[in-house]
Amino acid sequence: NKPSIDTPIGDFFGIGHGIAKHFISLPLTMTCDKGFNCYFPMPFNDRAEFEIVNECDVEIGAFYYHIDYELHSKSWNNIGYFHAKWRRELVKASKKEVNLSGEENYLILYAEGRGHYVGCILSVHGLRPGWWGEGDDMIFVDGEKWPPSIHGTGTEDYIGAAWGFNREFYGPLHGFPLKGPEDWTGYHSMYRFHLESPIPFKKSIKVTIEHGHANDRADDISSVAYWYQTEPHIDFSPMPPVDKRIPLPVKTPAEVLEEILEEIRTAEDLEKKYWHYVHSLGRVISRVIGRDAVRSLLNRALWEALYSKTVEKGEVNEARRVLVDVYNKVIDILRRQ
Known part of the structure; x- marks a missing residue:
């Protein structure tokens, strides 16, 4: 015993x-x-x-x-x-x-x-x-x-x-x-x-x-x-x-992004997690679609420009809107694969 x-x-x-x-x-x-x-x-x-x-x-x-x-x-x-x-x-x-x-x-x-x-x-x-x-x-x-x-x-x-x-x-x-x-x-x-x-x-x-x-x-x-x-x-x-x-089931890439998307919609500290959400998206795209897609969808210069025009100026909700839009487009691509 x-x-x-x-x-x-x-x-x-x-x-x-x-x-x-x-x-x-x-x-x-x-x-x-x-x-x-x-x-x-x-x-x-x-x-x-x-x-x-x-x-x-x-x-x-x-x-x-x-x-x-x-x-x-x-x-x-x-x-x-x-x-x-x-x-x-x-x-x-x-x-x-x-x-x-x-x-x-x-x-x-x-x-x-x-x-x-x-x-x-x-x-x-x-x-x-x-x-x-x-x-x-x-x-x-x-x-x-x-x-x-x-x-x-x-x-x-x-x-x-x-x-x-x-x-x-x-x-x-x-x-x-x-x-x-x-x-x-x-x-x-x-x-x-x-x-x-x-x-x-x-x-x-x-x-x-x-x-x-x-x-x-x-x-x-x-x-x-x-x-x-x-x-x-x-x-x-x-x-x-x-x-x-019993192990938890492994979620599909689309399910993982949908879970993160819900967090983005309500995140009160988006300015702190902005790059975390960008990098999470990049990792999933790289895994499923390919690195070329990462370079086109996640051009760092564009994301840095968005950050400086929105988050740094206190326009957090505008950054949120763009993140939500990009996440939704990627999820739609993954769902259709």
């Missing part, structure tokens, strides 16, 4: 969003989409029990497994037991322009006791166009306050890449095996393992990551954290019901 591992099976083996896809890392694999393998050592003294629970609407047609174990004549004293915990959160965008506390970060892991953190799976469903990877990783060890002793420079940097992800890849300790559309909406999944550099803690550890720069993104994020610690561990948060674990 108090397991050390509590996670959906697909996420545990390395990719979120209910997707099985071939990749191979050192501790986890989804070989040929169907062979899920875990090589994390899981020491135990008295007994070990694994439960796979089917909460689907249909029965599983075929399921088989191998569990390899060793028997030792002596007990393990003060051993670190393997743990894994899944989380999911529809994060909200922060209105703060700087983040000097980490309080609104997405929480990957909070654990108390003595042990070491060995990595995570991180899955992002981008709900709006735009790069969500400017979020810094921040790891607080043994109750330390801001600033954390481990503070990264961006999500892709934590995963082992730089200046974004330009392709899918998988390696022994870091990878990005699932890449969504070019405008960064849709499903994405990545992993980072600290097998060569585990992060130890004596009292507690809090592993967090920003959702966008200073938490300026509102997306659907889920994760599995992997760590070892001596028992007892603190109670896990209850596993959400099935309907709260």
Whole structure:
């Protein structure tokens, strides 16, 4: 009734969003989409029990497994037991322009006791166009306050890449095996393992990551954290019901723009979000219609001229009218494709 591992099976083996896809890392694999393998050592003294629970609407047609174990004549004293915990959160965008506390970060892991953190799976469903990877990783060890002793420079940097992800890849300790559309909406999944550099803690550890720069993104994020610690561990948060674990459907480009359009119509801070709305439109057009269309529809000089003639002179509603008109035209094109 108090397991050390509590996670959906697909996420545990390395990719979120209910997707099985071939990749191979050192501790986890989804070989040929169907062979899920875990090589994390899981020491135990008295007994070990694994439960796979089917909460689907249909029965599983075929399921088989191998569990390899060793028997030792002596007990393990003060051993670190393997743990894994899944989380999911529809994060909200922060209105703060700087983040000097980490309080609104997405929480990957909070654990108390003595042990070491060995990595995570991180899955992002981008709900709006735009790069969500400017979020810094921040790891607080043994109750330390801001600033954390481990503070990264961006999500892709934590995963082992730089200046974004330009392709899918998988390696022994870091990878990005699932890449969504070019405008960064849709499903994405990545992993980072600290097998060569585990992060130890004596009292507690809090592993967090920003959702966008200073938490300026509102997306659907889920994760599995992997760590070892001596028992007892603190109670896990209850596993959400099935309907709260099922991935949200991916919206079409037209649906995404319609959602943003409704925001433009009523935005009270349009002067602050003007370029955000322009760039969001550009990313969707680039993805669906092509970069030539972006250059013709989103000529920066024209948008800068509009900005100087409207927003800078306090004529915000005129800028709103033009944005609404352009969005409607693009949505109409997308609907007819």
